[in-house]
Amino acid sequence: MDHFLYKNGILHAEDVPLPEIAAAVGTPFYVYSTATLTRHFRLFDEALEGMPHLVCYAMKAASNQAILKTLAELGAGMDVVSGGEYARAVAAGVPGDRIVFSGVGKTREEMRAALTGGIRQFNVESEPEMRALSEVAVSLGVKAPITIRVNPDVDAETHAKIATGKSENKFGIPISRARAVYAEAAALPGIDVVGIDVHIGSQLTKLAPYRNAFLKVAELTDALRADGHDIRRLDLGGGLGIPYTRDNEAPPLPIEYGNLIKEILGDKGCEIEIEPGRLVVGNAGLLVSEVIYVKEGEDRRFLILDAAMNDLIRPAMYDAHHDIEPVVEPAPGTERIAYDIVGPVCESGDTFAKGRHMTPLSDGDLVAFRSAGAYGAVMSSEYNSRPLIPEVLVKGDQFAVIRERPSFDEMIKRDTIPQWL
Ligand SMILES: *Cc1c(COP(=O)(O)O)cnc(C)c1O
Helix, strand or coil: CCCEEEECCEEEECCEEHHHHHHHHCCCEEEEEHHHHHHHHHHHHHHCCCCCEEEEEEHHHCCCHHHHHHHHCCCCEEEECCHHHHHHHHHCCCCHHHEEECCCCCCHHHHHHHHHHCCCEEEECCHHHHHHHHHHHHHHCCCEEEEEEEECCCCCCCCHHHECCCCCCCCCEEHHHHHHHHHHHHHCCCEEEEEEECCCECCECCCHHHHHHHHHHHHHHHHHHHCCCCCCEEECCCCECCCCCCCCCCCCCHHHHHHHHHHHHHHHCCEEEECCCHHHHHHHEEEEEEEEEEEECCCCEEEEECCCCCCCCHHHHHCCCCCEEECECCCCCCCCEEEEEECCCCCCCCEEEEEEEECCCCCCCEEEECCCCCCCHHHCCCHHHCCCCCEEEEECCEEEEEECCCCHHHHHHCCCCCCCC
16 A cells, blocks of 8 residues: 555645646656655564564665655664665664664675674675674674574575575575584674574565575574574565556565464564565655657657656666556546657667556656655666656655755766876
8 A cells, every 4th residue: 555646636645746746856756655654664563563573674675864764763673785875774863783784795894884883783694704704893892793694595486686595596605504604603703693584585476485484494593592502583584575566466465474474483582573675665656757758659659758767777677567657647438558668768778668558648747657666766877867866755745855866067076087187
């Protein structure tokens, strides 16, 4: 459920008509709904009620400070994957003991920053990383709390680019070697083993892969405890999928996911951590764009928008589908025609949809891409020297720009000319 509905024939973000935002900030832009963000975070928090838990929002899905602050105020922890994300979490007021650090390539500098600034745990993904972390912690005279990310070798049944839990993926250590790696961890100075971490992929639309992974985590918990490790936290990662189309997809609900966790891991006496990203913010954001031209091709009709692949790369990168709707509600019964919906970037890959059936549109009309809140703005670039587009946050009848569109001058000034030119 989200808070983007037609009211009086105009698509709104909560109580704000989208054309009002378009007039104020120009198109294209991203817009997020506070009520939807809040609702989605709470669904996870409530799904784990009755167990000690922390919902660590995976901020790589959308990391604007205003989004982070909204979630931090609800009690969210954060899952970060870089020094920059760690700094963003701290800047948004998230205490270190609510920040977990994931990622296969943490640098010593990133480790030092997190150990100094405060960290709940590092989710360690390899032995070399673990040894480096041990050295850094010893040099600072502290102990680094860690979980080790195990790769359970389960098929997440999702797009290949976002599956992470098979043995061919670069993530984690093979679960078959976990006991040996934990033994080494326990012997390293500067390391405090606190638990186990697993994350099998993103946009999961079934519970079965989770069940398979959690069963393996349960078994490993017992084995590691028998080996003498004090396993007290289980970080189960993120990945729960969202419906990208209205009609046919029905991914599991957070409550079903929570119940599965309780069923399989509820008796372990561990604190549970989860790291949802997409489900928290995906359907809390729209990309709003204006039609520049309708171009009649030889055998097809192109809808050329002012948004492009540099603003939303998911269709080009993951063959992703986004529902695209006119901001002015079409009259009931209006016939639909097929469009190839494209952006202005000089690449054929700059195509959002092919043969999409839409009610007729013309120059100047606004359209909204649904489910654009996650992996949208954060993956955007300035390719073709198209400025990063603004982000807007709505709360009730208020809206605010939470990231401004840079001017061409600001973009150009980031470059510097060497003295010999
Ligand atoms: C990407 C990622 C997440 C979030 O995944 P979603 O599909 O957005 O929920 C959580 N944990 C880790 C380690 C990740 O890499």
